[in-house]
Structures are given as C-alpha cells and as structure tokens.
Amino acid sequence: MLRIYQRLWQVNWAEQWQYRANLLMYLFYWLVSPVVYLAVWTAIARANGSVGGLTVNDFITYYMTLLIVDQLTSEITIHILAYKIQDGTLSGDLIKPIHPVLTNILVNNLAFKALAFLALIPIWGVLWLLFQPDYSAVSLQNILLVLPAIALGFALSFLFGAALTCVAFWTTRVYSLGEFYWALVLLFSGQFVPLQLMPSLIEQVATYLPFGMAKYVPIQIILGRMSAPEILRAYAVGVVWLVIATLLFNWVWREGVKKFSAVGA
Amino acid sequence: MPPETILVEQLSKTYQVPEREGGFAAAVRGFFVRKYKDVLAVQKVSFSIQPGEIVGFLGPNGAGKTTTLKMLSGLLNPTGGTAQVLGFTPWKLEPAYLHSMTLVMGQRNRLSWDIPAADSFLLNQAIYRLPDDEYKATLKELDELLELGPLLKKPVRNLSLGERMKCEIAAGLLHRPKVLFLDEPTIGLDITGQVRIREFLREYNRRSGATILLTSHYMADVTALCERIIIIHHGQLKYDGGINDLSRKIAPFKLIGVTLAGADSHDLGLYGLPVENEEDADKHYIQVPAVEVTNVTARMLTELPVHDITITDPPIESVIERAFNE
Numbered sequence: 001m002l003r004i005y006q007r008l009w010q011v012n013w014a015e016q017w018q019y020r021a022n023l024l025m026y027l028f029y030w031l032v033s034p035v036v037y038l039a040v041w042t043a044i045a046r047a048n049g050s051v052g053g054l055t056v057n058d059f060i061t062y063y064m065t066l067l068i069v070d071q072l073t074s075e076i077t078i079h080i081l082a083y084k085i086q087d088g089t090l091s092g093d094l095i096k097p098i099h100p101v102l103t104n105i106l107v108n109n110l111a112f113k114a115l116a117f118l119a120l121i122p123i124w125g126v127l128w129l130l131f132q133p134d135y136s137a138v139s140l141q142n143i144l145l146v147l148p149a150i151a152l153g154f155a156l157s158f159l160f161g162a163a164l165t166c167v168a169f170w171t172t173r174v175y176s177l178g179e180f181y182w183a184l185v186l187l188f189s190g191q192f193v194p195l196q197l198m199p200s201l202i203e204q205v206a207t208y209l210p211f212g213m214a215k216y217v218p219i220q221i222i223l224g225r226m227s228a229p230e231i232l233r234a235y236a237v238g239v240v241w242l243v244i245a246t247l248l249f250n251w252v253w254r255e256g257v258k259k260f261s262a263v264g265a
Numbered sequence: 266m267p268p269e270t271i272l273v274e275q276l277s278k279t280y281q282v283p284e285r286e287g288g289f290a291a292a293v294r295g296f297f298v299r300k301y302k303d304v305l306a307v308q309k310v311s312f313s314i315q316p317g318e319i320v321g322f323l324g325p326n327g328a329g330k331t332t333t334l335k336m337l338s339g340l341l342n343p344t345g346g347t348a349q350v351l352g353f354t355p356w357k358l359e360p361a362y363l364h365s366m367t368l369v370m371g372q373r374n375r376l377s378w379d380i381p382a383a384d385s386f387l388l389n390q391a392i393y394r395l396p397d398d399e400y401k402a403t404l405k406e407l408d409e410l411l412e413l414g415p416l417l418k419k420p421v422r423n424l425s426l427g428e429r430m431k432c433e434i435a436a437g438l439l440h441r442p443k444v445l446f447l448d449e450p451t452i453g454l455d456i457t458g459q460v461r462i463r464e465f466l467r468e469y470n471r472r473s474g475a476t477i478l479l480t481s482h483y484m485a486d487v488t489a490l491c492e493r494i495i496i497i498h499h500g501q502l503k504y505d506g507g508i509n510d511l512s513r514k515i516a517p518f519k520l521i522g523v524t525l526a527g528a529d530s531h532d533l534g535l536y537g538l539p540v541e542n543e544e545d546a547d548k549h550y551i552q553v554p555a556v557e558v559t560n561v562t563a564r565m566l567t568e569l570p571v572h573d574i575t576i577t578d579p580p581i582e583s584v585i586e587r588a589f590n591e
Contacts, residue, residue, distance in 0.1 A: 004388075007391040011380060011385065015380055092375060094340060095338055098392050258342070261339075261356060
C-alpha cells in the first residue's frame with residue numbers, strides 16, 4: 001500500500017508541475033481576500049488603537065498565520081472529482097482495485113498543497129517585510145500542539161469536501177452547492193475575521209461546528225491565544241466531527257457509486 | 266467455478282431516461298414534472314464463452330454492446346438476469362475480480378494525460394501489486410509485441426491517436442488479465458495501426474490463453490480475429506455462432522463504388538441496388554450479390570465511362586441493420 005502512495009505521489013507531483021503557472025494564478029487569486037482583510041483591519045486597528053481588544057499586531061499575526069494554516073488544511077476535491085462523475089471518466093478509476101478517492105484524489109490534493117506551499121513561501125516573506133509581525137507569542141509547545149489540529153483540520157475538510165462532491169452522483173452539477181458550502185466555511189471558520197469579532201451567537205455556534213478546526217482553532221493555538229481546556233474541547237469537537245465526516249463520506253460514496261452503476265455513465 | 270469463463274443468463278438493462286419536448290414552455294414544465302422513458306438497452310441476453318476464445322461482439326450504434334461490456338466488467342448493475350465472469354459476479358467489484366480482468370475503452374482512462382505512459386505504468390505496477398521481475402517481463406513482452414519503445418517517455422497528450430491506443434492497451438494488460446473486454450480497440454486507427462493491434466491481440470491470446478470479448482465497427486477486425494461472433498440489435502441477441510456462417514447468411518453482397526466521367530445521366534440501378542454513402546459523396550455505390558460481382562464489374566467497365574472503381578465489403582453496421590430489418 002505504501003508503494004501505491006509513493007507512486008501516486010510521483011505521478012501527481014509530476015502532474016502538478018505541468019500546471020505550475022495555473023497553480024500560481026490560483027494562489028494569487030486565493031491570496032487576495034486574506035491580504036485585503038489584513039490591510040483593512042490593521043488600518044482600522046491602527047486608527048483606533050485596537051478593535052474588540054485586538055491590536056494591530058494581533059490582526060497581522062492572525063492573517064499571516066491564516067495564510068499558512070489555510071494552505072495546509074484546504075482541499076480541492078470538487079475540482080478533481082466532480083467532472084469525473086459528470087463525464088463518466090470515473091469509470092476508469094472504479095475498475096481499478098483501489099479506492100479512487102482515498103488514494104489518487106487524496107494524493108492529488110497533497111501534491112497540489114505541497115507545490116502551492118512552495119510558492120507561498122516567498123510571498124509570505126514579502127508580507128513579513130511589509131507588515132513586520134511580532135511572533136514572540138509563538139512557542140515550540142504551541143507548534144507541537146497545533147500539528148495534530150492541522151492534520152485533523154485537513155482530514156475534516158477533505159472528507160466533507162469529498163462527501164459534498166459526491167452529490168454530483170445525483171445532481172450531475174455540484175458547483176452551486178459547493179459555493180453554498182464555501183459561504184458556511186467563510187462564516188464559521190474564521191476566514192473573514194477572527195471569530196471573537198463575530199456576533200457572540202455566531203462565535204458560540206462556531207465552536208460546535210467542524211469548520212473552525214480548519215482555520216480558527218489552529219491559528220489560535222499557534223498564537224497562544226487558547227487555554228488548555230479550550231484546546232482540549234476544540235479537539236474533542238473535532239474528533240466527533242471526524243467520525244461523523246467519515247461515516248457520511250462512506251455512506252454517500254457507497255450510495256453514489258451504486259447510483260452511478262445503475263444509470264451508467 | 267463453472268467451466269465457462271463468461272456465463273451470461275437473461276441479462277437485462279433498462280435505463281430511465283428523462284424526456285421532454287423542445288421549447289421554453291416544455292423546459293419550464295420539465296423543471297417541475299419530469300417525464301421518464303424506459304429504454305430497454307439490453308433484453309434477456311444469454312451466452313457463454315469458453316476459456317481462450319476470442320469473440321466479436323457486434324451490433325449497430327445503440328444496440329447495447331457497450332452496456333453489456335460495462336455490465337460484464339462490473340461498471341453497471343443489470344436490472345435483470347445474472348452474469349458470472351471467472352466465477353465472479355462482476356458488479357460486486359471484488360478486488361480479486363478487478364485483478365483478473367481488464368476493460369479497454371476507446372477513450373483515455375488508464376493513462377494520465379500529462380505525464381509519460383512509463384510513469385502511469387509504474388503506478389499500475391503498484392496498484393496491481395506486481396513484483397518487479399514479473400512486471401519487467403510483461404513490459405518487455407508488450408514492448409516487443411506493440412513496439413512501444415520511445416512512446417513511453419513522451420507525455421501521453423503528445424502521442425498520436427494510434428500511439429495512445431497502443432499505450433492504453435499495454436496499460437490495461439500489465440497485470441496479465443485472464444479476461445479482456447475491448448470496446449472498439451482499433452477505432453480511429455489507420456490500417457497499419459489496426460493490423461498491428463489485431464496481430465498483437467491474436468498473439469497475446471495465443472501466448473496467455475486469455476479470453477477476449479471485443480466490439481468493433483471494422484469488419485476486418487472481426488474477420489481477422491474472431492471465429493465466433495455475437496450480434497445484438499435493439500438490445501436483443503440476434504446471432505451467436507461462427508463468422509463464416511454469418512457472412513453466408515446475412516452479408517452475401519459487396520459494394521461497388523464508381524466515379525463516372527460526365528454528368529449523372531447513367532442509371533446505376535440497372536447494375537445493382539444504389540445505396541447512399543455519406544463518407545464518399547463523389548462516388549456512386551451499388552450493392553450487388555457477392556456471386557455476381559465479377560460479372561457486374563465487367564459489364565460496368567465496358568458499358569460505362571468509368572474513371573475509378575472499387576469493390577468493398579458493406580460496412581458491418583449496414584449489414585446487420587439490413588439483415589435484421591428486412
């Protein structure tokens with residue numbers, strides 16, 4: 001099995017390099033909104049001294065950490081899998097004796113992520129020079145604590161993203177549903193603004209949802225803004241959602257493939 | 266395990282296809298109330314294939330060939346009947362079954378578009394868990410038979426259609442499947458390409474004893490490879506038997522195509538049954554019983570201002586279409 005993943009990595013890595021210009025464009029597109037938020041919020045905080053208790057440096061470190069965390073936990077499954085379901089090319093994958101999503105599509109996500117991350121490093125360096133963040137609150141302990149959170153955040157994003165894409169087995173087109181899902185993610189993950197600035201109802205609801213694990217929770221852990229009980233609680237919520245996501249994905253996939261093989265493609 | 270490699274009994278597949286009239290009003294109505302029509306793609310088809318046989322699976326477009334192949338390879342669930350391939354029920358998609366069969370469709374599916382085929386092959390080696398020595402031996406053999414050589418190092422998207430097909434077939438055979446389902450393996454290839462694929466399949470079958478079920482539009486594919494053919498039309502089995510009997514039974518005629526000097530004032534109906542041929546509009550075609558071809562040709566050459574004349578087998582599609590519609 002290890003060998004399968006190793007070969008899949010070679011293939012997908014080579015493929016991603018073929019589309020490096022495309023990937024760079026995607027990266028720029030994806031960078032626009034966090035960088036705009038970063039600029040806007042620091043400007044406001046600078047004028048007022050602080051916003052909701054957050055200082056200029058708090059905003060800078062939040063968004064600059066977001067750039068890294070988001071890159072590590074995000075997923076692009078809908079872009080890889082949806083068209084294969086629509087045009088039927090998934091057939092070719094189904095007659096291979098491996099699970100297409102948990103092997104090839106997973107590795108495709110990882111290869112994309114790795115290459116995008118390489119491209120992000122110099123951009124992040126430039127932002128560092130521009131905004132001069134003070135990262136003195138980050139400790140090795142925080143870094144160690146956040147690694148499982150990032151893995152969990154990616155696992156959740158990947159499974160939910162894959163389950164959502166599987167809706168294409170019934171509806172053929174799934175992108176509008178994907179947009180709706182993205183709106184939820186933006187609202188509840190802390191991508192727009194740090195969740196503590198949201199109305200307290202949204203902040204409260206968000207702590208029970210899986211989306212924070214992909215962004216807000218890891219950022220707060222890295223920056224040392226979460227207490228031990230809060231971290232523990234966030235992990236507990238994340239693990240419960242991981243179980244739910246796994247069951248959901250397995251079920252949707254199984255039923256979807258059944259549907260696929262009933263109607264043909 | 267039954268002695269037959271493939272055993273199909275009463276296999277049926279009915280699709281439900283949404284249907285609506287053209288036009289805006291119908292589109293709006295269709296948004297709220299969907300009408301479905303049952304399409305009987307395959308109806309109670311039964312046949313069995315012995316180990317090592319090469320069987321041609323024929324029928325016009327929409328006859329149900331691909332649907333049957335998809336059911337036998339496990340991609341489609343039937344709506345009725347049973348099928349056993351190597352003792353497995355295909356649509357359960359058991360890994361042991363997937364390891365022992367291959368489905369090659371005219372479209373790209375086993376090769377990654379952006380990387381050289383060699384890389385995809387290595388991936389297949391891992392997926393099918395092939396030991397290094399076994400993989401190398403198979404690849405060497407395939408290389409020898411298909412002359413893959415330099416093709417393997419080029420990105421697949423830079424290959425020509427024929428080159429890609431060769432690589433697709435090789436990718437589908439690396440795991441030495443016992444059963445091959447080939448959907449139009451020579452589609453779009455030039456004559457040399459077709460001949461090479463045919464020779465390869467015959468040789469592969471001889472060496473490995475694999476069972477092959479193939480569909481094709483080219484009569485030559487079938488006559489060169491298959492002693493036995495199965496014909497389906499409108500989803501029903503119409504013929505199952507030797508190929509020689511078939512040509513005697515339903516294709517005892519040839520097509521004569523002529524280019525004439527001057528205007529279209531000649532009545533070709535005097536020589537045979539005029540037929541349309543959209544692919545070659547410059548020529549006029551007539552259909553003539555096979556036994557009369559020599560006579561008719563001789564007469565035409567003496568009586569008409571013939572610029573060019575060809576004698577061909579009628580396309581398999583029209584043969585079957587005609588034989589079963591009459």
